[in-house]
Amino acid sequence: MYGKSAKRPLDAAIAGFIASHDGVASRSELEALGLSSDAVDQRSRTGRLHRIHRGVYSLSPFLTSKGHARAAVLACGDGAFLSHRSAAHVHGLFRTGPRRIEVTIPTNNGRKQRPGITLHRCALTRAEVTTDGHIPLTTVARTLLDLAEVVPHRVLMAALDRAEDLRLLDLRDVRAVLTRNPHRHGAAKLASAITEYEQGPVLRSILERDFLALCHKHQLPIPHTNRTLGPYEADFHWPEHRLIAETDGRAHHARRKAFTKDRVRDAELLADGWRTVRFTYAQVVHEAAWVAGILRRALTRAERA
Template identity: 40%
Template sequence: MSAEIDETADIGRQRRSRYDDAAIVALAERQHGAVGRDQLAALGIGEGAIRYRLTCGRLYEIHRGVYAVGGRRLTVAGRRQAALLALGPAAVLSHRAAAAQWGLRRSEAVDVTVPRDRRAPSGVVVHRSILPADEITERGGFAVTTVSRTILDLAAIRPLHEVAKAADEAERLRLGDSLSLADVVARYPGTRGIRKVRAILTDARIGADVTRSELEDRFLRLVRRARLPRPQTNVLVETATRTYECDCVWREERLIVELDGHASHGTRRAYESDRERDRALNAAGWRTVRITWRQLHTDPESVRRDLRALLSSSRSTKPLT
């Protein structure tokens, strides 16, 4: 009788163990392979059961109180999840990790911001800051700093050209939040990296309010001063499938210049449409070049030089009749 009771109890323990293992796996699948001790306790899995699974290789300790399931090597997302679990519920991904989460740049760094000093777990860069609620959001299941706060944090640790590239990518992806980059600058006037963010904002304003006619006038003035042939403007160019209205056309040289203002070309849909249009015109034997107000404003000499070379090469490669 005693043996039967022991056998029944053993069967019960095995069933409980299988049930617990299934619960752990389900939790790990939602969290990129990482689980926390407190989460396991909430599932009814105590310290003894955790130690047993560590011993037999079902769990592998990553940080104190944080485990990978099955002893497998964690992905970058898993390492970031493990860092958040190790540093507590107030921890958020920030800096390079947040920028990667938003798709602004590639990085495998694990940057986490916490409101008070904490010892950094292995492989984790910990930043201390008390973040207002409007600078924290959720992205892909992770607590993460907002886009504007992320760019500010990047400016504190990365060079200007990298920060500017991230800001440009945020604009291209149409990522925004209730707190703009200008709002962040006003909120933190003396913080580290703020000059880089101000420079990015100043640069972004160049040409923001320029009309199409102003852009065209500036370009034609450049053509005239360079003593280059005057193009036809706002004319129709036919391809096998469509007819396009083009800004500036040199028909003999089969060269098209499109003048890109922010207002008409600054959206993601416009970006894709422009590339589709360029491809169709190129396939029809035209060369399409895009020139922006910023280029005309900040580096007109390069525009003149490149335009002269394009017109010259078009003439030299024109087939003999």
């Protein structure tokens, strides 16, 4: 009787700890709660604990995305941090995480790859790591540097936009990360993206030239430029298709008032039968084929309507 009553507080402590730590616990955490190493193994064999990774357990085989993230970090041992696209997902920069969870460990660490986990090896400073609840992960600034190494320019710019929307973007932190890591593969790419982000509105003549060149190259109908539609002026539009294309400089898009004003404008024009597609100048220059594809689909849809 005494043995059973003694187990109940321990079971409650384990359940409470796991519930408050994204649904998972490491072997060392369980031992700190009072379970012996043999007891952990015995509970794992009998199904009272579910093994997620070597040395990482849960009370249920079903985990949340954060549970899987914390489990991956625990599986990689001390000094491991969630990073890259997985960290971007936890920070809210990506709507979904990658299929394989990405974790960064110290360069001098010899740990092997784990199933479902992509390991990156790189030393991280204290200024480049943080926590989200009980998940150790890279800061937003460091995450952006890591993203610059593994995602296209358009995706990186979208992550910058999302960080700004969530008020997580501190350009001083980003510059500090770049200063500490000048030779990282993504450093030049991130520096360029930040410069683009901060630049003033691009000259209309340059925007017009490059956008019209894109239309010529990809054999799209040539739009009217800088025409007034009611109280608004459209950068480019196709009257017969009731389609408008707007090109925004990074600094313009980064300002919240401009962002809100543009959305009001788009809604009012939509109510009058005009659809608006928006592109950054960088997309027109660096993702021309993608921009042309979007325009072609929009123009084709308008013809069929």
